[in-house]
Structure formats: structure tokens, C-alpha cells
Amino acid sequence: MTAKIKPAKGAPYARILGVGGYRPTRVVPNEEILKHIDSSDEWIRSRSGIATRHWAGPDETVAEMSLEASGKAVADAGISPDQINAVVISTVSHFKQTPSIATEIADRLGAGRAAAFDINAGCAGFGYGLTLAKGMVTEGSAEHVLVLGTERLSDLTDLTDRSTAFLFGDGAGAVVVGPSEEPGIGPSIWGSEGDKRDVIAQTVPWDAYRDGEVEKFPAIRQEGQTVFRWAVFEMAKVAQEALDAAGVGPEDLDVFIPHQANLRIVDSMVKTLRLPESVAVARDVESTGNTSAASIPLAMERMLATGQAKSGDTALVIGFGAGLVYAATVVTLP
Amino acid sequence: MAATQEEIVSGLAEIVNEIAGIPAEDVELDKSFTDDLDVDSLSMVEVVVAAEEKFNVKIPDDDVKNLKTVKDAADYILAHQG
Numbered sequence: 001m002t003a004k005i006k007p008a009k010g011a012p013y014a015r016i017l018g019v020g021g022y023r024p025t026r027v028v029p030n031e032e033i034l035k036h037i038d039s040s041d042e043w044i045r046s047r048s049g050i051a052t053r054h055w056a057g058p059d060e061t062v063a064e065m066s067l068e069a070s071g072k073a074v075a076d077a078g079i080s081p082d083q084i085n086a087v088v089i090s091t092v093s094h095f096k097q098t099p100s101i102a103t104e105i106a107d108r109l110g111a112g113r114a115a116a117f118d119i120n121a122g123c124a125g126f127g128y129g130l131t132l133a134k135g136m137v138t139e140g141s142a143e144h145v146l147v148l149g150t151e152r153l154s155d156l157t158d159l160t161d162r163s164t165a166f167l168f169g170d171g172a173g174a175v176v177v178g179p180s181e182e183p184g185i186g187p188s189i190w191g192s193e194g195d196k197r198d199v200i201a202q203t204v205p206w207d208a209y210r211d212g213e214v215e216k217f218p219a220i221r222q223e224g225q226t227v228f229r230w231a232v233f234e235m236a237k238v239a240q241e242a243l244d245a246a247g248v249g250p251e252d253l254d255v256f257i258p259h260q261a262n263l264r265i266v267d268s269m270v271k272t273l274r275l276p277e278s279v280a281v282a283r284d285v286e287s288t289g290n291t292s293a294a295s296i297p298l299a300m301e302r303m304l305a306t307g308q309a310k311s312g313d314t315a316l317v318i319g320f321g322a323g324l325v326y327a328a329t330v331v332t333l334p
Numbered sequence: 335m336a337a338t339q340e341e342i343v344s345g346l347a348e349i350v351n352e353i354a355g356i357p358a359e360d361v362e363l364d365k366s367f368t369d370d371l372d373v374d375s376l377s378m379v380e381v382v383v384a385a386e387e388k389f390n391v392k393i394p395d396d397d398v399k400n401l402k403t404v405k406d407a408a409d410y411i412l413a414h415q416g
Contacts (some may be wrong), residue, residue: 047376160360226395264376 008140014133014177015184017079017144020072021173022065022302023288025055026150030180033166036159042137043152049263053155053169053289060170062094066071066150069172071299074109076334077176081110084176085142088132089118089124090218090293092322093152103210105148122200123259123321125293126173130133130190130317130325133177148174149293154200157322158219167262168287170219172271172298175334186246186330187301189238193324198231199223210230220322221290231265231320235328236272239318244251254301254313259320260295280308292321299334309333336415337389342408349384353377363405371404381407391415 028279029052029232030041044050056065066089074081087109089102119129126149133145153168177185200222204214235258237323243253257277258266263285282299291298296317303309311333342397347361354373368375373381378401379413382393385407393401401407 047374223395225375225379225398228376229383229395232380233383268380 010138010140011143011179011182012138013183014137015180015182015332017073017178018073018077018177018334019071019297019301019304020074020076021171021294021298022068023171023298024060024065026055026056029054029122030166032225033159037162039162039166047262047264048167049266049283050166051093051213051288052173052287053238053292056170062091062101062150062152062172063104063108065149065152065170065172066101066179067108068176069150069174070105070109070146070148073148073174073176077144077178079144079176079178082112082148084109084111084114084144084279085135086133086145087111087114087116087190088145089148089150090121090129091118091150092120092122092292094118094150094154095155097208101150105146109146110243111146121291121325121327122323123261123292123295123327124319124323124327125182125319126296127188127190127213127327127329128321129176130177130185130329130331131190133183137177140183141159144176146174146176148172149295149297151292151294153220153290153292156218156220157223158203158216159250161219161221163224164219164221167290169291171288171291171294171298173291173294173301175297175300184332186242186248188327188329189242189245196226196241196324198243199226199230199324212305228265230324231261232268232272235318235326236269238320238326238328239269239273239316242318242330245312246330248314248316248330250274250276250279252314253316255280255282255309255315257282257299257303257315257317258297259318260288261290261321293305294320296325304333337411339412342389342411343404345388346385346404346407349381349388353380353384356385361404363408364401365404365405367407368400368402384401385411389415
């Protein structure tokens with residue numbers, strides 16, 4: 001017989017309750033990058049907007065950075081670590097694949113037996129995690145979910161590649177998603193375009209390096225112009241879809257936090273979306289570089305800390321990157 | 335109706351002016367986008383996308399790198415416009 005199965009009881013809606021970030025202590029100016037490539041500070045700034053980035057030291061491992069960001073996010077949410085029921089971590093630069101880094105963070109944070117797993121969605125990882133968390137909270141499989149993006153991209157940077165040597169940074173950014181009486185996370189517009197999987201990618205698989213097929217350790221490379229066109233024009237459409245799906249017009253929007261890939265992409269997206277000047281735009285890439293899945297929560301934390309954004313503001317967030325994958329949604333800031 | 339080379343150059347001049355702030359009269363057939371007009375590789379992508387809309391033409395990424403001069407772009411559009 002087919003037994004009647006009792007469903008879980010979730011919260012009516014979900015929202016972001018708290019945010020936290022960790023930036024490594026060492027700030028790396030463009031001058032240091034210029035020791036490795038034939039370029040100039042002016043060239044790097046004009047192509048990317050990046051003036052400095054943070055690179056992790058030996059003690060600032062993926063786990064340590066993650067733990068710092070997580071602790072801050074949990075404290076900001078006003079809950080205790082044991083109230084976290086699931087830990088979702090997006091990273092492409094945690095070199096020990098098994099077990100997932102999420103299990104270590106759940107344990108060391110004090111989240112007890114929380115469900116824990118890693119996802120790989122490149123620079124869209126935060127939006128992917130947010131989408132999963134919203135589902136878990138409203139479906140009832142978790143009351144509070146820690147979503148974290150964490151990267152040590154300096155480990156996957158080819159310092160002799162003049163198109164990417166200056167681009168990447170390290171850091172971790174986390175949010176806690178929990179129950180809400182009002183919708184605090186809008187519909188997710190997410191997807192993949194796997195036919196473009198070679199546009200941003202690791203140079204070679206790990207085993208090619210192990211087997212001596214290449215001399216250089218794997219790094220992330222990309223086709224800059226193709227990424228730029230896709231990000232500025234295709235992702236602006238995705239961002240607009242997220243606004244439309246949430247029923248939020250440009251005049252209702254307070255904050256725009258796109259993935260901090262490159263300042264030129266950010267500025268061109270603002271232009272393509274025709275966002276009013278009243279919208280505060282995240283430009284954290286200038287001092288943080290591109291930190292992949294960590295960039296949106298890091299920028300969110302900084303905007304709230306500096307007063308560029310405030311709790312309760314309506315923000316459009318969009319991540320996009322290797323896959324190619326993307327995820328956009330409208331959120332209420334914690 | 336398909337645009338003439340003269341109309342295409344004039345249209346490109348408007349686009350380059352809007353995107354890169356270069357005076358429209360500087361946009362001449364023999365000018366190089368990067369060397370003479372200060373249009374860098376990322377601005378070039380914006381110019382190409384604007385040109386696609388204006389002239390109803392598709393310019394794939396692989397072809398963009400071959401468009402060195404205003405004449406290259408005008409000839410490409412002339413040959414491919416829908």
C-alpha cells in the first residue's frame with residue numbers, strides 16, 4: 001500500500017538574518033603583481049578597477065578564513081552556532097576534496113550534527129547556496145542554514161598570465177538564512193550554459209599535473225572578451241528577470257551587489273540595467289579583487305559596515321562565472 | 335534597407351563617441367580602434383554589441399579580434415548585415 005507521508009513543516013518564508021566576512025591581513029598592491037608580468041598599474045586599474053587585493057598567508061587556510069566569516073555571520077544573525085541545521089559551502093580552491101570543508105566548519109563552529117556539504121558553482125556559488133538555503137528553510141529540513149563562499153584563488157593564479165595575474169583575491173563571506181514572516185529572498189533566476197564551459201576554466205585537470213603532462217600547477221584562465229560580453233549583456237537580462245520575478249522595479253531597489261568580477265563589468269551592467277543613481281552599487285573589487293563565491297557576501301558585509309547600505313534595504317544580487325553558471329535574486333539585507 | 339559604408343562609419347562614430355568619449359569626427363576608415371582611438375579590448379566588446387543592434391548583424395567573439403581598424407569593422411558589417 002502507499003502510505004500517506006507526512007511532509008515537513010517549514011517557515012512561511014526565508015530571509016538573510018546575518019552576514020560576516022574575512023579578508024586576509026596581507027594587502028597586495030598592483031606593484032607587487034608587476035614583478036611577474038609586463039603591465040602597469042594604470043593598465044590594471046583601467047581594465048579591472050583593481051588597486052589592491054588580499055592574499056592569504058600560510059595560516060589563513062580555507063578552513064580558518066571560513067570559520068572566521070561563519071562566526072561573524074552567526075553572531076550577526078543573533079543566534080548560537082548550535083541553531084545552525086545545515087552548512088552549505090561553495091569553493092573551488094579547497095584542495096582537499098574529501099571530506100567536504102563544510103563538515104569541518106560545522107564541527108568547529110559548534111553546529112553539532114548539522115547537514116554539511118560543499119558545492120561547486122564558481123562565482124555563482126553564493127547564489128546557488130542561497131537558493132538551496134531558501135528551499136531548506138521553507139520546506140522544513142532546516143531552520144537556519146549557513147551559506148558560505150570561501151576562496152584562496154591566489155593558489156590557482158598563474159602569476160605570469162598577464163590577463164589574470166592581477167584579478168584574483170582570497171577571502172570568505174558567509175550569511176545565515178533563517179525563517180521569516182515576510183518574503184526576504186525572491187525567486188531565483190539561475191541556470192547554466194555548459195556549451196561555454198571552456199570560457200572560464202582550470203587550465204588542466206589535477207591528474208595531468210600529477211602525471212607530469214604539464215609543468216605548471218593548474219590555474220584559472222579565462223577568455224576575457226567573451227566573459228565580458230556574456231557578463232555585461234546576458235547577465236543584465238538575468239538580473240532584470242530577477243527584478244521582474246520579485247516584482248521589484250528599479251525605483252524600489254536600494255542596493256546592487258553583482259559578483260565582484262571586474263569593475264568594468266559592474267559599471268557596464270549598471271548602465272545596461274539603467275539603474276537609477278539612487279541605487280548604491282558594490283565596488284568592493286577595487287580593494288578586494290575577484291574572490292569568486294565569496295565576493296557577494298564580502299561586498300554585502302562591507303556596504304552594511306560602511307553605511308552604503310542599511311538593514312532592511314532591498315538588494316539585487318547576481319553571481320556568474322565558470323560553467324558558465326549564474327544565479328540572481330532580490331533579497332532584503334540583514 | 336542595408337546601410338552603405340558611409341552610413342556604417344557614421345554609425346560607428348556615434349557608437350565610439352558614446353562608449354569611449356572619442357570625438358565622432360576622429361573615427362575615420364584607416365584608424366585603429368586600439369592604437370588611434372583608445373578603445374581597449376573591453377570597450378571594443380561594447381562597441382561590437384552596439385553595432386550588432388544598430389546594423390542588425392551578428393559579430394561572434396572569434397571575429398571581433400580581426401576588427402582592427404574602422405574599415406575592418408565597416409567591411410564586416412557591410413558583408414554580414416541582415
